[in-house]
Amino acid sequence: MDLLYSLPFQGSLSMNQKRKGLSLRRLFSLVFFLAMIFLIGNAFITVDYKEGIAGWSSIIRLNLAKLKMCKTQLRPPGSETLPRGIVASTSDLEMRPLWGAKRDKKPKPSLLAMAVGIRQKESVNKIVKKFPSSEFVVMLFHYDGAVDEWKEFEWSDTAIHISVVNQTKWWFAKRFLHPDIVSAYSYIFLWDEDLGVDHFDARRYVSIIKEEKLEISQPALDPNFSEVHHQLTSRDKKSRVHRRTYKVIGRARCNENSTGPPCTGFVEMMAPVFSRAAWRCTWHMIQNDLNHGWGIDFQLGYCAQGDRTKNIGIVDSEYILHMGLPTLGGGSAENKTDSGKLDKTKTPHAADKSSSVSTGRTEVRKQTYVELETFKHRWKNAVKNDECWIDRFQT
Template structure:
């Protein structure tokens, strides 16, 4: 007799729906997979197509942009947002007007290395330069900045202070060509200059008419300390570019083509065009702060023929007073150990009472010695650079480097 197992039959009847459900779920999963695979494949093909198109556009754009000159490290920025230059203009904290900025006329820059003892002289110089046409920047080598605040133009000037540094030290660090790119001419003057007979606007008119890229006002020979005869004023002349010397060593005549006979100005009161200053700034050595020897080489920055583009303006002249500045001070003048004595009071005391000879400290002989050492270093660097640069062609081959004297 066949026995019927009721429990087994019940179990089989329950398992069939489960198997069907599993089959349906598996079918749905497979269907979804195939559908998603098909969609993914289409999307992948579209992405590949887009990438190919982007590569084509980038390559075309790259070829087009290869010739574009961009500022180093600005490649990550769109070109239109890159601001490569600046200036020394002060900006208001409010009421900013783009119209006023865009409509301003071109200005020039007057820079002077100053000490408080020459305050009156510098005041007279600055007053000769109208603020509508010139920006003023003072390099304070004695640390006395606040003592200038009583002058009516002081708050409009830029003040930079670093103790016992020369104007060339300041210029290398604060007159980068991209900072002063907006200024048509840069005056890099000493402080011991009398400007009674000097008109800067007329001076720049003459410089423009004569095509002078590097220039200086002539020195009144009767009142000035003249180091180089080429700087002496010629009374009936507007501008001169050369000097004649027929006696002694270093003769200069019509056949002379090199400094100091022609193509040369002194480092005391040079005036540079924007283009000439960009070149000269590169030539200033960061560690040679006296810049001796630089004067003989400035003609290379004359933007062409140094015999035409470098000159001395006779019609607008100055006086070189030859005052002791850097390296000459009163002993203990800056002695910070003196109790309850401010720097201003020390200056006041030094002006009202003449120091005795024992109180004077003159380091100028050491400064002069260092200047000669730096000149020799500069000469060697120039000669080495000429030998190492196989691509450089000297436009003044007949010119040989001669030692500068001051």
């Protein structure tokens, strides 16, 4: 009996063990499968996470680089809040139509600017006619208030007229020839009104200074009929352009070794011609409160864009006559006739007026010397106080 009952029981136990083993194997397989899924999924998540981090890092780096680039971009003062593409930082003196089709043309390549009075209108007319209207903008600074009287000339309507009474060429230039305004022009002619131009051609002159690479220049003065203050500017009949003189001037012995004024690197102030870059520098040197500009001519070498002995020159083949007429202070025709001689036909009243005029001219002359000393003093102090400035012409 015991044997009979024990056999079925043992068979049942063996069957249960098999079932339990099968269940364990299935459970193990499931656990293994789930574990593999977890590991594989975790790997993908990690890759995505790393890629996400890398992507954000790249974006941050790009933004930082952009921010750094934007900070280093030079924008004109006052335009920082504007989008870069809308900023028009320069201008020109070209006239624009009030209506109709836009005239799509380039600005004229050069500018002639002059301080003028109506008493010298014939001289000024001759000068302006030497500058072709297709290549030069003409800008007149009227120091006597007379503007309408110039309308008789055919070129007057296309010229730019600025009128302020009793101001000098340098006063006008500082206020109306800002470098950003005249940046469109390759050359700026800043001339006086008392010049004879019978032997001058503006086109040829520009061609010469381009070829000679002159940043600052002037036409030579006819030594036989001109008021010549510096030997360097006197015409040399044997040359097309000269850059130095070899004469003894005061204590200066001018020779090949001379490096500055009055022997080389110098032009006078009655008819200077500046390149765009040279004018930008010169404009900054003009003092706002010193009207006559005395002293600037001896420092123009610092604006010559390099070696002043090479980049400043006198053009001999296109020369002018400097009449030296005193105008500001009441001079002009009351002091001199066109030939520069005294007018002996004046009445007593006219003589009194002439005396007053003479006094005015004397005061103007005194002021020019005062301003010269002021400019020299300011230059000396500026050199002393600027620790970063290097004098390229110091010997």
